[in-house]
Amino acid sequence: MRVAFQGEPGAYSEAAALRLIPDAETLPRGTFEEVFAAVESESATYGLLPIENSIGGSIHRNYDLLVEHTLSIVGEVELRIQHQLLALPGTQFENVRRIYSHPQALAQCERFLRSLAGVDVIATYDTAGSAKMIREQQLHDAAAIASERAAAVFELTILRSGLEDFEDNLTRFWLIGPHDMAIGPPDKTTIVFSLPNEPGALFKALSVFALRGIDLTKLESRPIRGRPWEYLFYVDLAVGQGDPRCDRALAHLAEFAHSERILGSYPAWREP
């Protein structure tokens, strides 16, 4: 089973993929678009996408891409994010003059970074990619903020651990694949819909779930391109497709929604 992810080996997305499917073969890809393409072309069985971090918020690009493609959400996984400061063996903490990482990771280590003097902080496209660069370019006065796994992959030393400002730093990922490839019995469903632009429309939409006692665990809105100040709403429901409450609520919503699509129904992540 092959799972495509965005980033270099040692990326948090790769760790999340292995958490969900321990014996998976992981396929690094440069961009989120290439993760979709890998699954669509069947180079990969599944793709793994970060969708939300408990500190930084949603990864909106992936919400947009799910609507532009036909692949479904077939699984979910959470990963605790623990950032380490990585450098070439022999580099001392005192000699680090530049620190590289992804902007989200840098933002999550703000307190640590602010405590440093005379160090340049440089944003890159990737956490593990920063570790790779330090290894490949043999940067003796630089360090990367990345995962413990990235240290192992690129043979770097961990100078400092647990750099993140908040202990409860979790990222939630979705596994994407063909519609009929859910990795277990579904008890969670994600839908996207648009509504007529009239007062009370969203309240009415949420009523189809509330009046059936269906819990809504996440609501996200994204602009509809070309129709300023109109939105697509993405909703996570704590109920699986096939449950009559879910099916009736979705039929009820379709009575007045302008558009409605089920992005996937899948087993919610549970900590082992």
Next chain:
Amino acid sequence: MRVAFQGEPGAYSEAAALRLIPDAETLPRGTFEEVFAAVESESATYGLLPIENSIGGSIHRNYDLLVEHTLSIVGEVELRIQHQLLALPGTQFENVRRIYSHPQALAQCERFLRSLAGVDVIATYDTAGSAKMIREQQLHDAAAIASERAAAVFELTILRSGLEDFEDNLTRFWLIGPHDMAIGPPDKTTIVFSLPNEPGALFKALSVFALRGIDLTKLESRPIRGRPWEYLFYVDLAVGQGDPRCDRALAHLAEFAHSERILGSYPAWREP
């Protein structure tokens, strides 16, 4: 009247500030944080923040900063975004090898950029800042995507106009300032609240507005740091503070919300 904005002279935020307050003196600042600081220290009367683009979506950083500071939203303005390709006088379109701009602007001109061959596209922190760089570093084989005004400010030539993929490319901005400095009679109110983590909580929150016929024009959610998968909800209401419906709805919400704050009540933007 001085209005601080993030960016270089010629930035879209500066144009928006002048659209709202034509005789304002504009104060460029490096970051959104520095815009808040300028108003808090009274170096500026107001600050102007981009809050949402009709193609790219919300500028979440500014939602977060509003909660971290005590300044209020005191006005609103919209600006149609029209991107131009700017270069030094004498540079021909055929000779452009690099194009610089802010990632949001680059994303909004995707179709145009994809039509080019052999040109590097480079993300920078600022549209007008890219124009400034081309002027200061005398880059004869490069161009910037920025506003018409940036062309005038940095004495650059417009090689191509209207690069944006969607004609309806609007950005909405908020004017921030001291609580009692609203720029007119309010008919719009923005609030932020958190809810008990129980089924139907958001539905119940929206009911306090729907049942009073108050239109909700925007709903945004952001994570609560340190409490994974709990959210702050930001809501724009088409009603001013002082209107009894608004005041009663907010009192009703406070009966069960965990926290509630009015970020501002201000005149909604109307195209002149």
